[in-house]
Amino acid sequence: DAKTTQPPSMDCAEGRAANLPCNHSTISGNEYVYWYRQIHSQGPQYIIHGLKNNETNEMASLIITEDRKSSTLILPHATLRDTAVYYCIVSSLQGAQKLVFGQGTRLTINP
């Protein structure tokens, strides 16, 4: 599975858009990009995933570059409850879905 690189921490003002970057330069053609978040002492929560095209759901948008070597998770109107550790993961379509979690980005939303 491809490795991902994320900044260790980010801050964002409440009400603003939070843009979380992720580099996955060794991603292969059959690997999806997943985003999960973990609020302190809870289990991770699925946010969104994509293969090539940009994706949007009720929680966030995922922008994947054309070469697929990086992506950005966008929380359009961040609230205090969005404070969490955000994990970017790549997972192969083939074989078992072994989600490999890195250290993630600790996002702090400030009032």
Place this chain on the structure above:
Amino acid sequence: DGGITQSPKYLFRKEGQNVTLSCEQNLNHDAMYWYRQDPGQGLRLIYYSQIVNDFQKGDIAEGYSVSREKKESFPLTVTSAQKNPTAFYLCASSIAPTGNTEAFFGQGTRLTVV
């Protein structure tokens, strides 16, 4: 309500004792996973199961054992051979074992060995 349940939330054991962590799901998911998380770290995969009566080692399986006798249950035993068992343990499930499906996580069991 459908979901994945881990019990207990907090568990204390004496060193040298085996302990079993429970994980149950009523989502009718084929795949189930166990992860370990240490303070300030990401999750590391211990074991996973793609189907009943089958499971595979993850990246840190030493000192752990699992069983998958029923689709809805995937208990994890932390044996006395695990050198540093104190950690936060997370169970997850997904509808299929391959990519393009989201994983659902339980709320975790925090194990402390004294």
